[in-house]
Amino acid sequence: MLINRRTIRIEWGDCDPAGIVFYPQYFKWFDAAAAALVAAAGFPRADLVERQGIVIPMVETRCRFLIPSRFDDEVTLETTITRFGRSSFDVQHRVLKGADLAVECSETRVWTRLDHTGPEKLKSQPIPEAVVRALSQDGA
Amino acid sequence: MLINRRTIRIEWGDCDPAGIVFYPQYFKWFDAAAAALVAAAGFPRADLVERQGIVIPMVETRCRFLIPSRFDDEVTLETTITRFGRSSFDVQHRVLKGADLAVECSETRVWTRLDHTGPEKLKSQPIPEAVVRALSQDGA
Amino acid sequence: MLINRRTIRIEWGDCDPAGIVFYPQYFKWFDAAAAALVAAAGFPRADLVERQGIVIPMVETRCRFLIPSRFDDEVTLETTITRFGRSSFDVQHRVLKGADLAVECSETRVWTRLDHTGPEKLKSQPIPEAVVRALSQDGA
Amino acid sequence: MLINRRTIRIEWGDCDPAGIVFYPQYFKWFDAAAAALVAAAGFPRADLVERQGIVIPMVETRCRFLIPSRFDDEVTLETTITRFGRSSFDVQHRVLKGADLAVECSETRVWTRLDHTGPEKLKSQPIPEAVVRALSQDGA
Numbered sequence: 001m002l003i004n005r006r007t008i009r010i011e012w013g014d015c016d017p018a019g020i021v022f023y024p025q026y027f028k029w030f031d032a033a034a035a036a037l038v039a040a041a042g043f044p045r046a047d048l049v050e051r052q053g054i055v056i057p058m059v060e061t062r063c064r065f066l067i068p069s070r071f072d073d074e075v076t077l078e079t080t081i082t083r084f085g086r087s088s089f090d091v092q093h094r095v096l097k098g099a100d101l102a103v104e105c106s107e108t109r110v111w112t113r114l115d116h117t118g119p120e121k122l123k124s125q126p127i128p129e130a131v132v133r134a135l136s137q138d139g140a
Numbered sequence: 141m142l143i144n145r146r147t148i149r150i151e152w153g154d155c156d157p158a159g160i161v162f163y164p165q166y167f168k169w170f171d172a173a174a175a176a177l178v179a180a181a182g183f184p185r186a187d188l189v190e191r192q193g194i195v196i197p198m199v200e201t202r203c204r205f206l207i208p209s210r211f212d213d214e215v216t217l218e219t220t221i222t223r224f225g226r227s228s229f230d231v232q233h234r235v236l237k238g239a240d241l242a243v244e245c246s247e248t249r250v251w252t253r254l255d256h257t258g259p260e261k262l263k264s265q266p267i268p269e270a271v272v273r274a275l276s277q278d279g280a
Numbered sequence: 281m282l283i284n285r286r287t288i289r290i291e292w293g294d295c296d297p298a299g300i301v302f303y304p305q306y307f308k309w310f311d312a313a314a315a316a317l318v319a320a321a322g323f324p325r326a327d328l329v330e331r332q333g334i335v336i337p338m339v340e341t342r343c344r345f346l347i348p349s350r351f352d353d354e355v356t357l358e359t360t361i362t363r364f365g366r367s368s369f370d371v372q373h374r375v376l377k378g379a380d381l382a383v384e385c386s387e388t389r390v391w392t393r394l395d396h397t398g399p400e401k402l403k404s405q406p407i408p409e410a411v412v413r414a415l416s417q418d419g420a
Numbered sequence: 421m422l423i424n425r426r427t428i429r430i431e432w433g434d435c436d437p438a439g440i441v442f443y444p445q446y447f448k449w450f451d452a453a454a455a456a457l458v459a460a461a462g463f464p465r466a467d468l469v470e471r472q473g474i475v476i477p478m479v480e481t482r483c484r485f486l487i488p489s490r491f492d493d494e495v496t497l498e499t500t501i502t503r504f505g506r507s508s509f510d511v512q513h514r515v516l517k518g519a520d521l522a523v524e525c526s527e528t529r530v531w532t533r534l535d536h537t538g539p540e541k542l543k544s545q546p547i548p549e550a551v552v553r554a555l556s557q558d559g560a
Contacts, residue, residue, distance in 0.1 A: 011452045012296055012465055013304065017351060018195045018254060019297040020262075024171065027164035032431045045432055046492035055158045062202045068262060071297060072466035114158060122160075122208060151312045152325055152436055153444065157491060159437040172291045185292055186352035211437060212326035298475045298534060300542075304451065307444035335438045342482045348542060394438060402440075402488060 002135055004037040004079040008095075010071045020068035026103055027061070030093045033079040034109065037091070041134035053114045057122065059088070063105040067097055075102060084132050087111050087124040142275055144177040144219040148235075152211045160208035166243055167201070170233045173219040174249065177231070181274035193254045197262065199228070203245040207237055215242060224272050227251050227264040282415055284317040284359040288375075290351045300348035306383055307341070310373045313359040314389065317371070321414035333394045337402065339368070343385040347377055355382060364412050367391050367404040422555055424457040424499040428515075430491045440488035447481070450513045450525055453499040457511070461554035473534045477542065479508070483525040487517055495522060504552050507531050507544040 008029060016022040035045045038056070048054040069075055076096045083090040088110045095103035111127045148169060156162040175185045178196065188194040209215055216236045223230040228250045235243035251267045288309060296302040315325045318336070328334040349355055356376045363370040368390045375383035391407045428449060436442040455465045458476070468474040489495055496516045503510040508530045515523035531547045 011448075012455060013302050013448050013451050015297045016292055017189065017295045017297060017299040018197070020197070022171075022293050023198055023201075024164040024167035024293065027167060028431075028433050031162075031164065031433050035432060044492060046490075049157065057158070057160070057208065058163055058205055060202075060204045061163075062200075064200050065198055068197065070466075072464060151308075152315060153308050153311055153442050155437045156432055157435045157437060157439040162433050164433065168291075168293050171293050175292060184352060186350075210326075212324060297469065298477075300477070302451075303478055303481075304444040304447035307447060311442075311444065329437065337438070337440070337488065338443055338485055340482075340484045341443075342480075344480045345478055348477065 001080045001082075002037060002041055002137060004033055004040055004077075006033060006036070006077050008075050008077055010069050010073045010075065012071045015071045019070050021070075023065060026063070026065075026095070026105070029077055030061075030079070030091075030105055030107065031058075033077055033093060034091045034107070037079050037081065038131070038135070041131065041137075043131055043134070049114070054125070055112050055114055055122070056109045057112055058107050058109050061105060061107040063103065065103050067100060067102040069095070069097060069102060073097065081135050082106070084127060084136070087126055089127065089135075141220045141222075142177060142181055142277060144173055144180055144217075146173060146176070146217050148215050148217055150209050150211045150213045150215065155211045159210050161210075163205060166203070166205075166235070166245070169217055170201075170219070170231075170245055170247065171198075173217055173233060174231045174247070177219050177221065178271070178275070181271065181277075183271055183274070189254070194265070195252050195254055195262070196249045197252055198247050198249050201245060201247040203243065205243050207240060207242040209235070209237060209242060213237065221275050222246070224267060224276070227266055229267065229275075281360045281362075282317060282321060282417060284313055284320055284357075286313060286316070286357050288355050288357055290349050290353045290355065292351045295351045299350050301350075303345060306343070306345075306375070306385070309357055310341075310359070310371075310385055310387065311338075313357055313373060314371045314387070317359050317361065318411070318415070321411065321417075323411055323414070329394070334405070335392050335394055335402070336389045337392055338387050338389050341385060341387040343383065345383050347380060347382040349375070349377060349382060353377065361415050362386070364407060364416070367406055369407065369415075421500045421502075422457060422461055422557060424453055424460055424497075426453060426456070426497050428495050428497055430489050430493045430495065432491045435491045439490050441490075443485060446483070446485075446515070446523055446525070449497055450481075450499070450511075450527065451478075453497055453513060454511045454527070454529065457499050457501065458551070458555070461551065461557075463551055463554070469534070474545070475532050475534055475542070476529045477532055478527050478529050481525060481527040483523065485523050487520060487522040489515070489517060489522060493517065501555050502526070504547060504556070507546055509547065509555075 014025045078094045093105040112122045154165045218234045233245040252262045294305045358374045373385040392402045434445045498514045513525040532542045
């Protein structure tokens with residue numbers, strides 16, 4: 001599977017009064033990393049949204065927070081896809097502090113078409129074969 | 141059990157280019173609602189942190205996103221405690237759009253003492269009996 | 281002029297490791313308050329955007345931060361319009377801690393039509409007479 | 421003067437329903453860039469805060485937003501110091517889209533000592549000579 005790796009330097013504004021990352025911030029990084037993974041496979045988010053009306057909202061997430069991170073810490077975020085269904089897929093995120101697992105998150109996202117004819121109109125779509133193939137290839 | 145209810149009007153800045161709530165925002169509301177629940181039981185966060193050095197970080201969260209919400213929508217967030225352990229407790233959040241369940245989240249938090257002698261020093265503590273008793277009372 | 285007043289309870293997640301509001305957060309409140317003011321005059325943002333394709337982006341802001349606020353503080357945000365031009369208007373925000381002015385901000389916004397034919401296509405429009413009249417009325 | 425340059429790829433979650441950067445997000449980048457500039461001169465924020473109890477809050481900001489940016493856009497943020505006073509200094513941020521100036525911001529920050537004996541106790545301090553010297557040197 002493709003893996004997306006990024007180094008994150010924790011900023012002052014990512015942290016709360018206890019001096020550790022305010023946890024909703026992790027989900028911003030996860031969302032960007034999931035999009036970067038799909039983009040790395042040849043499907044940049046801007047193209048998906050603007051040309052095809054495709055978004056990939058999260059429908060479920062399960063996270064464990066093992067080690068807090070503080071500002072000026074540098075962590076590595078590793079993101080990969082662990083399952084493909086017909087219209088959904090599972091993404092795994094691992095935040096590493098050095099060799100230690102700090103946060104582990106597994107989320108389910110759905111390949112979805114925006115429908116501007118009304119609010120809340122999000123319709124799941126089969127994931128295109130080309131997307132599955134590109135994201136299933138080896139390498140980092 | 142005590143229940144904390146709050147009405148949330150979705151703001152423009154809570155939403156993403158698809159016009160729906162960007163999901164990390166839900167966790168900001170959940171965090172504030174968990175703190176409000178503990179405060180309603182007589183233990184405001186500011187007192188806990190400043191006088192007792194107590195914070196209540198999340199160690200695990202499991203969420204399902206069933207119905208997206210759009211800006212100007214009004215939703216209700218209901219928060220309650222579903223389990224007390226020795227030093228951890230489970231919080232349940234339910235986002236309702238009218239009578240429909242839009243988001244469901246269950247999280248585990250730990251009663252923790254800040255230790256300023258070094259980074260990452262967070263030590264779990266037994267939850268005080270008075271806190272358990274206050275949060276276990278009936279009523280909304 | 282119409283004045284929009286709202287009470288804001290500072291949340292833990294609004295604050296930085298110094299324990300005071302991380303200043304970008306003020307701008308989120310200002311943006312929501314400006315929209316609430318226009319909505320109170322009869323022009324809710326959702327209608328403007330979805331039916332008319334109108335957004336009101338900020339083009340200039342000037343803020344002074346006089347007194348920091350901490351989590352669990354309660355502040356009052358007062359928002360009013362101080363000038364109407366042909367297609368732009370000035371909004372003033374004042375954050376009060378009790379009787380003291382904590383933050384003062386004056387911003388210029390432009391009545392703008394979204395144009396989906398291309399990126400960055402935002403075209404200023406004359407502010408409708410009805411909007412100016414409604415926002416110029418007395419009362420709170 | 422030292423200049424801090426960073427490339428920013430606009431993320432989906434940085435943008436609002438109009439598809440452009442929600443403007444409070446710019447201030448998060450500005451805050452991190454100001455800290456990175458001071459760190460590049462040899463004074464990392466973590467050291468300043470933890471060893472010396474020094475923070476550098478903003479007291480005034482003046483920004484003009486000239487060109488909106490959309491998600492997947494890549495912009496360059498250039499940050500430099502334009503004035504040193506006794507305890508305050510001015511920081512200039514320029515967001516460039518290619519060769520075009522998209523956002524221009526000038527802010528005043530104060531060298532301040534955290535005082536944990538009470539809330540809101542922030543006391544301005546003379547900026548150390550070594551800091552002024554390091555930040556005044558040429559080069560990028």
